[in-house]
Amino acid sequence: MRIRFFHGLRAMLSFVFALVFAVQVQAATLIDIYGPGQNQIKLSLASPLTGPEQEAKGLGAELHQEIDKNLKFLPFMNLVPPAAILGGTVLSGWQSEGIDFRRFQIAGADLVVTAYWPAGDSENSTVELRVFETFSGKFVFGNAYAGVTKQEVANVADRFCDDLMYALTGGRGFFSSTVAFVKGDGQKRDVWLVRPTGRDLRQVTDLPGTALSPSWSPDGRYIVFSHRDDRTYALGVWNRLDNKVTRIRFPGNTVIGPCFLPDNRVAVSLSTGRYPDIFLLDRQFKRERALEQSSAINVSPSFDATGTKMAFTSSRLGGPQVFLKDLNTGVVTRVSKEGPYNSEPCISPDGTLIAYTKGTPQGFRIFVYDMVTGFDQQVSYGPGNDEQPAFAPDSYFVAFTSTRSGKQQIYLTTRHGGPARHMPTGPGVASFPRWGK
Amino acid sequence: MKSLKTLAMVAVLGLGLAMGAGCAKNADELAPAPVAAPAVSTKAISKALTKNVVYFDFNKYDIKAEYRDMLQGMADTLKQYPSIVVLIAGNCDERGTEEYNQALGERRARAVYDYLVRLGVPAEQLDVISFGEDRPAVKGSNEEAWAKNRRDNFTIMAY
Secondary structure, eight states: OHHHHHHHHHHHHHHHHHHHHOOSTTSOOSSOSSSSSOOOEEEEEOOOEEETTEEOOSHHHHHHHHHHHHHTTOTTEEEOOGGGSTTOSOOSOSSGGGOOHHHHHHTTOSEEEEEEOTTOSSTTEEEEEEEEETTTOOEEEEEEEEEEOTTTHHHHHHHHHHHHHHHHHSOOOSTTOEEEEEEEETTEEEEEEEOTTSOSOEEOOOOSSEEEEEEEOTTSSEEEEEEEOSSOEEEEEEETTTTEEEEEOOTTSOEEEEEEOTTSOEEEEEEOSSSEEEEEEOTTSOEEEEEEOOSSOEEEEEEOTTSOEEEEEEOTTSSOEEEEEETTTOOEEEOOOSSSOEEEEEEOTTSSEEEEEEEETTEEEEEEEETTTOOEEEOOOOSSOEEEEEEOTTSSEEEEEEOTTSSOEEEEEETTEEEEEEOOOOSSOEEEEEEEO | OHHHHHHHHHHHHHHHHHHHHOTTOOHHHHTTSOOOOHHHHHHHHHHHHHTOEEEOOTTOOOOOGGGHHHHHHHHHHHHHOTTOEEEEEEEOOSSSOHHHHHHHHHHHHHHHHHHHHHTTOOGGGEEEEEEETSSOSSOOSSHHHHHHHSEEEEEEEEO
16 A cells, blocks of 8 residues: 555655656757758767766666667767767756767767756656757756656666657657567467567467467457467457457458557458458447448558458459558548559558568569658568568658568668667567567 | 277278279178278278379369369268268369469369268268468479379368
């Protein structure tokens, strides 16, 4: 009871601090990561302080390291090396009046982050993190995090980086997401979870057979997946509350590519006797009605945040192609217009883009289709095969799998493409990345 | 059911011995053979049926004419031994995306399932599954390996 009260108090304190301290979080974005040109920004991390020119070397140093590690995942962010700051990064203050902005200007930094631990940086301390523009000295964004412990340092870094990304770009979700994915090869594969930065790696299913195509419920309570043993398919349902898996069979056996809709219902391809078609399940995971049925293969449904647009793969024209269905009108339009093999669509949560896998003479590559302009853009370049794209909640990052290193692994790129970054998932083959809470 | 199983075992034993000894031996020579244990009979009939494989072209699931005689033979056997249940497994080569390949494997399995049902095999004797690209018969990333992996293979689930 006492512990519960303490945690409640701590959460409340953190909230109060955030309310009092956070300023201009929703100010005009400093960097447009969604526009056609991908801008760059240079950021410097000042040394954490417990007082003027007193460097924090306990939790402060650890938090500094975690933030540094996190920010390196942002392709639009260039971190200025501490050695490039003339006079060093140990400052005499943590607010604008105590910061010598010139040393950061000379190094080319656009922004500087300060960290202040008013009561020292031992267990259960508070840290104040602030961001300033170096050329104007303007305060951009700040937040205080109370009750920081050694176990929570990485979480505080994630919360700050998520808030920072929102303040700078208007988008959030990368650092607060958990990615479900499939780990293993061949006949024994299970669902695992990991933060996009590689932290908190853990296994959530351990079933004999093969788990495929996980999908998070929007409320983060369930993961559904396709499960196959030597004889049967089933819809696997993992419940976060009791950490148990239920295996649900369907007539016709086959269960392919389940996907949650925004209203927490599931769409999945089930066999109807001839071709797998896409069905909507009710909240008890029973077949409710067909969402797409034709004399062809229909698989891999993906939905926008409104649940009214469904992208899917269909063989109705011969080979697999990507289509978009307006679930209000029933109108189906073809999305992929070039190439004989296009599949695995994933609609961005903001409903403007569809990432999909295209077969090219060099192997499979990830393309992004702009539903506003109708243009396609290649965002992955191999080598090997790049497949299974998945948009992050911010509609900016795209996770995908690639065999570029030999075995299949998960990589991160953005809606604009650019160099792919490996998502750490531990040893073994990793596939089917899916973003969730 | 038990008598059917016994009948099937005896018949399969006969089939197995005939295969092993060649065509020179006649039924009288086989008659004194002791009744085999069930495991031996199952193995024999499994071997006879599971050696069949139907191969497909890339991204196709239509059954080529060259497999019709083989499937007719399977249908005859299955109709003769109604206690046998066969799992038809559809497989794809490594090219292609996983979810689509699961669906394509299902179509390949269902193509043979439908054909056998049209030949008179009761649906209760047949089951289908797709293994997509997960269970290749041959390792390799060349046309020769891919051609051997785009297939339906058969497993005996009950006898």
